[in-house]
Amino acid sequence: MHALLGNMFVSLNLSTALQVSLLGFVGGILSGFIGSGGAFFMTPGMMNLGITGVVAVGSNITHKFGKAMIGSKQHGKLGNVDRRLGIYLIMASFAGIQIAVWINSKLFEGGGDGHGAGGSAAADLYISMVFICILSFVAVSMLRDALKSRGPDGDQGPSMKIANFLARLYLPPYISFPVSDVRISLWVLLVVGLATGYLAGTIGVGGFIGVPAMIYVFGVPTAVAAGTELYLAMFMGAWGALNYAFQGFVDIRLVILLYTGSLLGIFVGIYGTKVVKEVLIRVVTAAVILLCVLSRGIAVPIYLGKIGWVIVNPHLDAFLNTASKFLLFAAGISGTVIILFHVIRAYRKMRRIEYSLRGDQKTEPSSATVRLDMSEAN
Amino acid sequence: MPECNGANGGRKEEPMQLICISGRGSMRTKALAERLAHKLGYKSLNREDLIEKAIKEGIQVGKLEAATIKPQIFTERLALEREYYRAFMTAYLGGKAAESATVYNGRSSHLLFSGIDHVLKVHVVEDESTKIKAEMQQLGIDKKKARIYLHDVEADLNKWAYSMHGASLEDASHYDVMINLGHMSVENAAAALSAIAQLPDFQVTPASKRSIEDMVLAANARLLLARDERTFQANIKVRADRGIVNVTYLPRDAGIAKIIPEVLVPLPGVREFSVTMATTNILWVEEDFEAATETFDQLVEIAAKWNAAIELLQFVPQNAGGQEQLLSPDEPAFLEQRPGFEYECVGGIEEEGEVACEDRGFQAAKEALARLGCFGGGRRAVGSAVQIVKSIDRSVPYSLMVIGNLFLAKEHSAQMRMTRQVQGYVSDQINVPLVNAEDLKRHYLFGSHDFFKLFGCLGLFSFILFLIFTYQEQVLGFLSGVESKTRFLAAVAVFLFVPTMAYLYGNTARLLMTKLIRME
Numbered sequence: 001m002h003a004l005l006g007n008m009f010v011s012l013n014l015s016t017a018l019q020v021s022l023l024g025f026v027g028g029i030l031s032g033f034i035g036s037g038g039a040f041f042m043t044p045g046m047m048n049l050g051i052t053g054v055v056a057v058g059s060n061i062t063h064k065f066g067k068a069m070i071g072s073k074q075h076g077k078l079g080n081v082d083r084r085l086g087i088y089l090i091m092a093s094f095a096g097i098q099i100a101v102w103i104n105s106k107l108f109e110g111g112g113d114g115h116g117a118g119g120s121a122a123a124d125l126y127i128s129m130v131f132i133c134i135l136s137f138v139a140v141s142m143l144r145d146a147l148k149s150r151g152p153d154g155d156q157g158p159s160m161k162i163a164n165f166l167a168r169l170y171l172p173p174y175i176s177f178p179v180s181d182v183r184i185s186l187w188v189l190l191v192v193g194l195a196t197g198y199l200a201g202t203i204g205v206g207g208f209i210g211v212p213a214m215i216y217v218f219g220v221p222t223a224v225a226a227g228t229e230l231y232l233a234m235f236m237g238a239w240g241a242l243n244y245a246f247q248g249f250v251d252i253r254l255v256i257l258l259y260t261g262s263l264l265g266i267f268v269g270i271y272g273t274k275v276v277k278e279v280l281i282r283v284v285t286a287a288v289i290l291l292c293v294l295s296r297g298i299a300v301p302i303y304l305g306k307i308g309w310v311i312v313n314p315h316l317d318a319f320l321n322t323a324s325k326f327l328l329f330a331a332g333i334s335g336t337v338i339i340l341f342h343v344i345r346a347y348r349k350m351r352r353i354e355y356s357l358r359g360d361q362k363t364e365p366s367s368a369t370v371r372l373d374m375s376e377a378n
Numbered sequence: 379m380p381e382c383n384g385a386n387g388g389r390k391e392e393p394m395q396l397i398c399i400s401g402r403g404s405m406r407t408k409a410l411a412e413r414l415a416h417k418l419g420y421k422s423l424n425r426e427d428l429i430e431k432a433i434k435e436g437i438q439v440g441k442l443e444a445a446t447i448k449p450q451i452f453t454e455r456l457a458l459e460r461e462y463y464r465a466f467m468t469a470y471l472g473g474k475a476a477e478s479a480t481v482y483n484g485r486s487s488h489l490l491f492s493g494i495d496h497v498l499k500v501h502v503v504e505d506e507s508t509k510i511k512a513e514m515q516q517l518g519i520d521k522k523k524a525r526i527y528l529h530d531v532e533a534d535l536n537k538w539a540y541s542m543h544g545a546s547l548e549d550a551s552h553y554d555v556m557i558n559l560g561h562m563s564v565e566n567a568a569a570a571l572s573a574i575a576q577l578p579d580f581q582v583t584p585a586s587k588r589s590i591e592d593m594v595l596a597a598n599a600r601l602l603l604a605r606d607e608r609t610f611q612a613n614i615k616v617r618a619d620r621g622i623v624n625v626t627y628l629p630r631d632a633g634i635a636k637i638i639p640e641v642l643v644p645l646p647g648v649r650e651f652s653v654t655m656a657t658t659n660i661l662w663v664e665e666d667f668e669a670a671t672e673t674f675d676q677l678v679e680i681a682a683k684w685n686a687a688i689e690l691l692q693f694v695p696q697n698a699g700g701q702e703q704l705l706s707p708d709e710p711a712f713l714e715q716r717p718g719f720e721y722e723c724v725g726g727i728e729e730e731g732e733v734a735c736e737d738r739g740f741q742a743a744k745e746a747l748a749r750l751g752c753f754g755g756g757r758r759a760v761g762s763a764v765q766i767v768k769s770i771d772r773s774v775p776y777s778l779m780v781i782g783n784l785f786l787a788k789e790h791s792a793q794m795r796m797t798r799q800v801q802g803y804v805s806d807q808i809n810v811p812l813v814n815a816e817d818l819k820r821h822y823l824f825g826s827h828d829f830f831k832l833f834g835c836l837g838l839f840s841f842i843l844f845l846i847f848t849y850q851e852q853v854l855g856f857l858s859g860v861e862s863k864t865r866f867l868a869a870v871a872v873f874l875f876v877p878t879m880a881y882l883y884g885n886t887a888r889l890l891m892t893k894l895i896r897m898e
Contacts, residue, residue, distance in 0.1 A: 009854050012847075062872060066880025181537070237874065244866050245872035248858035253850060256843055256875060257882045267891035367617060 003092075010050050017257055019049055020241050026332040030288060031262065032269020033281065033339050037331030039064065040135055040292050041332045043127075043203060047299075048325040053124035053255065054104050059254040061200065065237025066255075067262065071311025072230040080227030082179040082220065088186075089210070089228075096197020097236055099245045103204065104352040121306030126304065128296045131203045135293045138212075143286035180220040180228075192217060200236045201243075219309030272339040275346035283292060284335050288373045299324040394479040395420070395582065396494075396590075397575060398487040400547070401502035402535065404512060406559050410502060411483035413568035418575060420480070423474060425484040430471060437463050438489075444542035447534040458604075458613065458674075464490070464542065465600035465616075474595035485535055489543035492552055493768045494593070495500050496586040498575055501553040501568075505560030546774035554580070585760075591617040595647050599623050606641045607633050615659075615774060617689070617755035621649035624755040626656040626687045652748050656687035659774050661810070663766060664689045664782035667743035673782055673815040674743065678750055680822045683896040684777060687754030688747050691769060692740050694760045695785055755790065763800040767807045779804070779812045823895035832889040839882040 010016070023045040027038030039060050046056035075081050107123040174183045196210040212234060214225035244250050273281060302320050304310045397414065400409040408424060415422035432439050434446035438459055441789040445456050474480050488499035506528075513524040532674070539547045550556065552695065555574055557567045574580070601752045603609045617624045621775055623645070625638050660681055667690060668674065681688050710895075740756065747753035759765040770776075780806070785796045805812045818827055846853055857868045891897050 008858060012850070017847075066884075069877050070880055070884040086597065111788060143426055181540075214700045226599065241876060242869045242873055245869040248860075248865060248868065250857060250868075250872050252857060252872065252875065253846060256879055259880060260843075263887040264891065265879070267508050267887065268898055296873045343897075 006337075008052060008248070011166075012253055013258075016049060017212070017253075018259040020046065020254055021261040023332075024258035024263075025265040026261070026336045026351045027036035028262030029269040029272070029336050029339055030265075030285075030332065032266040033272045033285070035337075038262065039203065040131070040289060041259070041328070042262075044131070044292060044296050044299075044324075044328055045309075045332065046254065047124065048280045048321070048328055051251070054244075054249050054303045055251050055254075057127060057203065058240075058249035059248070061237055061240035062246060062250050062252075063255045063258045063262070064200075064233055065241045067192050067261065067266075068230045068233035068237050072227070072234045072265075075227030075230055080224050081231045082177055082228045083231065085177045085180055085218075085220070086228050086231040086235075086241050088175065088189050089196065089232050090303050093197030093200065093232060093236050094194025094239050096194040097240050097243065098197075099194075100198050100201025101240070101247070105247050106250075108232075119310065121303045125300065125303035125307065127203055128300055131198070131296050132300075134199060134203070134290050139286045139289035139293065142282050142289070145282060146332075157374075175219075180214075180224050184218050188217065196232070197236060200233070200279070201240055207269075215223045248290025266317060268343055269339065271347070276342045280338075281341075284338055288331050288335035288349070291327055291334075295324045295327035295331060298327060384702060394475055394477075395496060395575065395580065396475040396479070396491065396499070397481045397498045397500065397571070398491060399481065399483045399500045399502055399712070400486060400488045400553070401483075402485075402504075403511070406564055408483055408504045409564045410557070410559065410567050410571075411481050414565055414571050414575075415481040417480065417572045419476075420479040420481050421474065423471070423480055423482045428467060428470060428484065432463060432466050434464065435466055437461065437466060443538065446538050448494055450661045457609075458611070458871075460542065460616075462604040465597040465604065469575070469601055470509040472590055472597065476592070476594070486539040486543055486547060488552055489539060489545050489772075491590070491593075492543075492545075493771075494590050495584050496580055496582045497590075498571075498580045499552065499554045501550070503558050503560070505555065505558070508560050545881060565730035573592055573630065575675065580805065588620065591647070594622065595645075596622065596623065599625065599642055599645055599648075599651075602641055602645055603638065606637075608637050609641055614638075617771070617774075619757055620649060623648050623651035624687075624753065625651065625653045625752055626659070627653070628655070628657055652751055652753055654687050654751060655683040655685065655746075656681075656752065656754060658687075658777040660684075660686045660688045661691055661776050661779045662688055662782065663693050663695055663771065663780065663804075665695070665784045665786050667692060667737075667739045667796065669739075669742045669746035673780070673818065674746070676818050677780065678747070678752060680778070680818070681750075681752040683822075683892075686752065686777060688714050688752050689741060689774075689776075690747070690756035691739070691759040691766065692737070693702050693758070693766055693784055695796075696725060696761045737813035743807050766800070766804055770808055776808075776810045778794075779808065779810045780815060780818060782815045822893075824889070828893055832886055832894075835882045835885040835889075839886060842879065842882075 011019070019171065023042050027042040027045070029198060030041055031038030042063075043053075043056050043060050046059070051058065051059075072081060083169050103126070104123050107126050173186050173188055176183050190344070192213045201283070210229045211225050214220040265299070277285075298320050301310060302317055302324075305317060397418075397420070398406065399411045399414070403569045411424065412422050414420075429439055442456065442459055442463060464734050467487070471480070471482055471487060474482075490497070491497040500715070505644060506525075509528055510521060510524045513528055514521060515521065517527070518526070519527065529848075539545065545552060545651060557571065563568075570579060599618065600614065600616045603612070603614050612634050613628045614631075615626045617626075623642065625642075626640070635653055635655065639651070642648065642651060645873065651779070660677060662673075662677055664673075677688055680686070734753070740758075744753060744756045757769060759769045779802045781797060783793070783797070784800060785793045788796065801812060801814060813821055820827065856864070859865055
C-alpha cells in the first residue's frame with residue numbers, strides 16, 4: 001500500500017476502499033446489535049489495513065460524530081435523551097478527550113518525525129494497550145453475566161456492588177435529573193464523564209464506559225442511557241473531530257467509506273436485536289470483543305519491535321501482522337455471520353408469513369393466528 | 379396457589395365494589411382501611427396478605443422490589459416476573475372483589491384498576507411533620523435522618539409504581555379522592571369515604587363489570603401461561619375482550635404458538651381466543667372502522683414491517699360541542715347518533731356487546747386483522763378523550779398510536795378541529811408516538827416523496843464521494859496543512875462536512891432499509 005503525504009495517509013485503491021466500507025458494515029452491524037459505536041472493530045481493522053493508529057482513531061471519532069448526530073435525533077424524538085445529564089457529562093468528557101488527544105499526539109510526535117512512522121508505533125502501542133485492558137474487562141464481565149443468566153439463579157441481574165458502594169457514600173453536591181429520575185453526586189458525574197471522554201478520545205469506544213456507568217452507577221433507565229450516550233457521543237465526536245482535524249489526523253475518505261457500510265449495517269444490527277435471544281446477544285458480543293482484543297494483543301510485539309524495545313524477526317513480524325488481521329476479521333465476520341444468519345432467517349420467515357397471510361386472506365384463518373371457539377368447552 | 383378466575387375456582391360471580399386505598403402504608407392508613415371496611419361491611423385486605431399469597435405462588439417479590447428500587451438493569455427474566463406479579467395481583471384482587479365487596483390497602487393498586495370506573499381509588503396523605511414524627515418514634519432516629527429516610531422511601535415507592543404500572547404515585551389524575559389524615563381523624567375520614575362509596579359514580583355498571591371481568595380473565599390467562607413450564611419463559615401479552623382472549627408473543631417464541639391453546643384450555647370464562655405473533659403493538663383509534671380503507675391497508679403494512687399487532691379502539695364520542703365536552707367525562711345532555719349506529723349513554727370503556735348497535739365495520743376489521751395474523755385485541759371507549767386515555771393499558775409496549783376519523787356526525791372542519799384536540803390531549807397523557815391517519819403514509823411508508831428524497835440524497839452523496847476521490851491528494855493536503863490558519867480551516871471544514879455527509883447517506887440508508895426493504 002502506498003503512502004500519501006509522508007507516512008500519514010495511505011493511498012486507497014478500490015480493494016482497500018471496499019475493505020474500509022466492509023469494516024464499516026461489520027462495525028455498523030455490531031454497533032446496532034451490541035449498542036456500542038463499533039469502534040472496537042473498525043479502529044484496529046483500519047490499523048490492520050496499514051492506516052496509522054492515530055489517523056484510524058481520528059477518522060473513526062469523526063465518523064462517530066455524524067452517526068451519533070443522526071442517532072441522537074431519533075432517540076430525542078422518543079424522549080430517550082436526558083439533555084441535562086448529557087450536558088454535565090459533556091463538560092467532563094471534553095477534558096477527557098483533550099487529555100487523550102494530547103497524549104496521542106505527544107506519543108506520535110515524540111517517537112519520530114512528527115508525522116512519521118517511528119512515532120506512530122508508540123501511539124499504536126499505547127492505543128492497543130488501552131484497548132486490550134478496557135475491552136478485556138468489558139467482554140469478561142459481559143460473558144460472565146450471560147453465563148450466569150443461563151443458570152438457575154439467572155434473574156439476579158448484573159452486579160450491584162458499585163451502585164451499592166456509591167449509595168453508601170455521601171458526596172455532596174447532588175444534582176437531580178428529572179428525565180432519568182435520578183440524583184447523582186457531581187463528583188461521580190465528573191469521574192464518569194472524564195473516563196468516558198478519555199476512552200472516546202483514545203480508542204473511540206467511550207460508550208462501553210458511558211452506557212454501563214449510567215445504568216449501573218447512576219441508575220438511569222436503559223433506553224435513556226442509550227439515548228443520552230448518543231447525545232454525549234455527538235458532542236464528544238464533534239470535539240474529538242475538531243481536535244484531530246486540527247492536528248491533521250482525519251482522513252475524510254475513510255470517514256465517508258465507513259459511512260457507506262456502517263449506516264446500512266446499523267439497521268441490520270438493530271433488527272437483529274429484535275429476533276435474537278438476549279443471552280445469544282451477550283455471548284456473541286463478548287466473543288467478538290474478546291477476539292478483537294486477542295487480535296490487538298498479537299499486534300503488540302510488532303509495535304514493541306518498531307519502537308526498539310524488543311527485537312522481532314521480520315518474518316515473525318509479517319506473520320503476527322497477518323495473524324492479527326485474520327483474527328480481527330474472523331471476529332467481526334463470524335459475529336456478523338451469526339447475526340446475519342438470524343436476521344435473514346427471521347426476515348424471510350416474516351415475509352413468508354406475510355405473503356401466505358395475504359394469499360390466504362380470502363380463504364381460511366392463517367397459521368399465525370390460531371382461533372379456537374371455546375364456548376363448547378366451557 | 380390461587381385458582382383460575384381469581385379465588386373462586388371458576389364459579390361465575392358478579393363483581394362487587396372494590397375500594398383501593400393507596401398510601402405509604404402507615405398505621406393510620408391501615409386503620410382507616412380497616413375502619414372503612416368495618417363501616418361498609420366489606421372485607422378488608424392489605425398488601426401483606428397479597429405478598430404472602432404471591433410468595434406462595436412462587437413470585438420473587440423481594441427481587442422485583444430490589445430491582446425496581448435500586449439502580450439495576452431490569453433483566454428479561456425480571457420483566458417476566460413483573461408481568462407474572464401484575465397478573466397475580468389483578469387476578470387475586472379481582473377474584474376477591476368477585477367474592478365480596480373489598481377494601482384493599484396497598485401502594486399502587488389504584489393504577490392496576492385505573493380503567494375501571496366503579497373501583498374507588500383513594501390516596502391517603504399525611505403531613506410531613508406527622509410522618510417524620512412517626513418515623514422518629516418507630517425507628518428511634520433523629521429528625522434529620524427521619525426526613526432523609528422518608529424522602530428515600532417515597533422515592534423508592536415512586537420507582538416501584540413507575541416500574542410496575544408506568545405511572546407516578548403523585549399523579550393526582552389516577553385517584554378519585556384524596557384524604558389528608560393530618561387534617562381529619564381516621565373515624566371521620568372513614569365516614570367521608572363511606573359516603574363517597576355510596577355515590578352512583580362508584581357503583582358497578584354493565585360497562586365497568588365487563589371491563590373488570592375481562593381484566594381478570596386476561597390476568598388468569600397470563601397466570602396459566604406463567605405457571606406452565608413450556609411457556610413461562612416466553613414474553614407474552616394477554617388481552618381479553620368480552621370473553622375473547624387475545625395472546626401475543628414475540629417472533630423468537632414462535633415455537634409456543636401451538637402450545638398456548640393447550641395451556642389455556644382449562645381457563646373458565648373463555649368464549650374464544652386468538653394467538654398472534656407480535657414484537658410490539660399499534661393502537662388504532664377510530665370511530666367507524668372499515669376493513670377496506672387506505673388506513674387499514676397502511677396499518678397492516680406497517681404492522682408487517684414491525685411484526686406488530688394492531689389493537690383497535692373504537693371511540694364513540696358522547697357529545698358534540700367544544701373542548702369541555704371533548705375532555706370532560708361528565709354525563710352528556712344528549713347523545714348524537716349516526717345512521718345504523720345506536721348506543722347507550724353510559725360512558726367508560728365498553729365492549730361492543732354493551733352497545734345496542736351491531737357495528738359490522740368493527741367486527742369486519744377485527745376479523746380481517748385476525749386473518750392477517752396481526753390482531754391485537756379490540757375495545758370501545760365511550761365518552762370523551764379522557765376515556766381513550768383510561769382505556770390504554772400502560773404495560774403494553776405500544777410503538778405507535780394512530781388517530782383516525784372521529785366525530786363523524788360533525789361537518790368536516792369541526793371534525794378536524796375536534797380530532798386535533800383529542801390528539802393533543804392524548805399525546806400529552808401518553809408517551810407513545812402519535813400520528814393521525816393522514817400522516818401515516820408520510821411517516822412510515824414509502825411514497826413518491828421518499829423516492830425523490832432517496833435518490834436525491836444518494837445522488838448528491840455519490841457525487842461528493844466521486845469528487846473527493848478524484849481530488850484526494852489535494853483534499854488530504856488541505857486537511858493535513860501545517861499552518862495554524864490552514865489547520866483551523868481544515869477543522870471547520872471537517873466539522874461542517876461530516877454531518878452533511880452523514881445526513882445525506884443516513885437518509886438514504888434509512889429509506890432503503892426501513893421503508894423499501896422493510897427491515898425495521
